[in-house]
Amino acid sequence: MSSRAARRFAFSHEAFTVVLLVVAVVVVTQLSPYFLDAQNFSQIATDSLEIGLIALAMTPLIVVREIDLSVGSTLGLAAVVFGELASHDVPLLAAVLATVATGALAGLLNGLLVTRFGLSSIVVTLGTMALFRGLANAIVGDQTITTLPDSFTASDTRYAIGTLVTIPHVLFALAALAAALLLHRSTVGRRIFFAGSSPDVATHSGVRVDRLKVGLFVASGTLAAIAALFMTSRLQSVRADTGSGLELLVLTVVLLGGADIRGGRGTIFGTLVALALVGVVRSGMALGDLPDQARVAVVGGLLLLSICAGVAIEALRRRAAERRTTRRIRGGAELRPTPTT
């Protein structure tokens, strides 16, 4: 790594998140003797998987200056649709496909409302967040669906390798790899960064910004529906409030991972590190028997920390550059207004 690249990483949000992760691991290890255990790590991965899956779509959405607050409700609606179908003897494959389609349609609705009417996605997805949750309630009311086919449930105990790595773990790893390649190595990903960093430049260069955004909202809804399948299989039950509050965790992960809420910046790597961090913190809280309400407060605190850290890191970077330059003027060295030309 050249010194410039090293400096860039040192002042990056990702580096900050890596440091936080190390600190969290050390602290939780000190607090609980049960933490440092392969089985516990496997459990953390299982518990983080649904959040991580949705975060894979939320990361590029944030990069492109949009947000999807409806993911928790989309997950709930998709889970309810699946529960209804599966418990009424609809073939499993058909039920799964209908569930995924539900998520995709929910995302399409968000995307079209945002792009066609030029609305802010915060407002639109806040609205659909209530809408989708309401629909889920209308379908199942306050009952809990537990009559799910055995071939579908308990996927979190089907192991791919040994007794640590489950099939869902492997599927998530593949999804994360695909997301990373698409965002950082493909032309679509490149266009996403341009659309988020300089939307007008993208439009002027022939990038169909609206189409990209619709696609990302559809991806977000679809991944929320797939997460609903994993969650339903794991919990072996469905209720109207399945997945409520999940959007907070997803956003915490994405923003803590260095995606800039103002768009143009974010990496799948950072999101994955932050996912691990949030997983460790939640595991620590569970081992420490923290009450549920307190856990939400900790997550909220993390979210605020991640936003403030973004601003602070930006300021640090600018200050470091300014200090280098100011030192040069004070020293009376020859310099040009733009040191690079």
Added chain:
Amino acid sequence: MKRREAPRTPERREEEKDHVPEIEGRDGAAVPVLEARAVSKVFGGTVALDHVDLSLRAGEIHALLGENGAGKSTLTRILCGVHRPDTGELRVDGAVVDFHTPAAAQEHDIAILHQEPSLFGDLEVAENVFVGRQPKHGRPPRIDRRAMRAEAAALLAELGAELDPAARVADLSLAEAQLVEMAGALSRRARVLIVDEPTAALTPGEVGDLFRVLRGLRDRGVAILFIGHRLEEIFALADRITVLRDGRFVDSRAAADHDEASLIRAMVGRDVAALHVRTRVEPGEPLLQVRGLARAGVFEAVDLDLRSGEIVGLAGLVGAGRTEVARAVFGIDRRDAGTVELAGERLRTPQQAMRAGLAFVPEDRQREGVAVELPIAANVALPILGRVAFHGWLRPGRERALAREWGERLRLKARDVEQAPRELSGGNQQKVVLAKWLATRPRVLILDEPTRGVDVGAKVEIHRLIDELAAAGMAILLISSDLPEVLALSDRVLVMREGRVTAALHHAEATPERVMQAATAEAQAVAA
């Protein structure tokens, strides 16, 4: 500007004081009303101002001159309290002051007239003149509207302006809005008035009126700092001229001691090679054909013909609809009527336009031309990303090679092609935009203000490039507010006013007078 300022420690301030050499009163002259001494300002890694001096005396019009990026705006912002200097100090009447907010500068009777008047469009003229200081009466105090309008009328009359104090500001012309701002400054008894490029969008008549008002204020003892770049205006107006270059103070002299050549040399730092070279070639086959293009309320009935090897200039005032026409031709903005064809192929979307060989270098470089935070190589590759990539997968090596190739051809000065354009000068950012569009190998090129905010050296290079491209058979539509540039480069000049083409002139008959007449006066429409 939302830059966060570091809280300054006392030590840091001490250090700065030590650094500034003490200069005492200049040979008996009156103490300047406002003075900047050894002022520096750093943004990120960029030095915007490097130990600059400026002194404004009562009753003078002082022109601040320099190319874009020379530091004029930064100095202006420091003088009116938007930025705080990193080194140096400001003095009012010889006493050191610290403007930590624009309000602090206002308390010292410094007023600024912005390029774009910053007024409340929905409020009436009188409200804007007295904003925040409206005369009150009664108990509880209410705004005394009658007194306010009467006082506003008196102030406007002093400026020689016939404006209804009850008129809504949004309904005023730019020139009238400037007068309202000036009346506001007058009402605050401003002793220093900073005017930032006020003439950019004014008609010649309005410029004359503005200058009369400024001279009147000067004769009443106001110190005026006039920022501009049209030399003829500077000579007509200024008593003294201070020149900045690359963020540094060059010199400050009586206007009478300068002539045009000496001013340009001071601004550029050397004698400038001939601007505007043009090898004319016989135009070839027709390429771009625009018929009856219209967009409701913006422009109408625009016809355009561009032939291979031809440069057509599109002149007109700011707001005449030139940029809007270009955007509609490229397919970014909706059209309400008309057709665009390139070599017989109908174009509707930017994607179709790009595929057919149309390229559009937009006016607002940093917003529309180049993504300043993303690497140069990615910017250059963007319009042809599909071709550079392999089945949708990026090939960074090819992107870098492409950017290097075009960077070399355009003599782009950058550290490397992974650098972010934010760190480049205006001229080099423009070269990135040009590289990006030339890499698409277009047949027709639309250039919207290609040399705005570009230093003279880069301007010469861009002119030479435009000439070479046309000589090689490209058809070029040149939109520019720089009249000498349009006249020297174009084979034909179209003039727009208020959304219509009001003149189509062959280069031999295109004189500044005829173009300006078509751009401003009620002129008869000429067949394009």
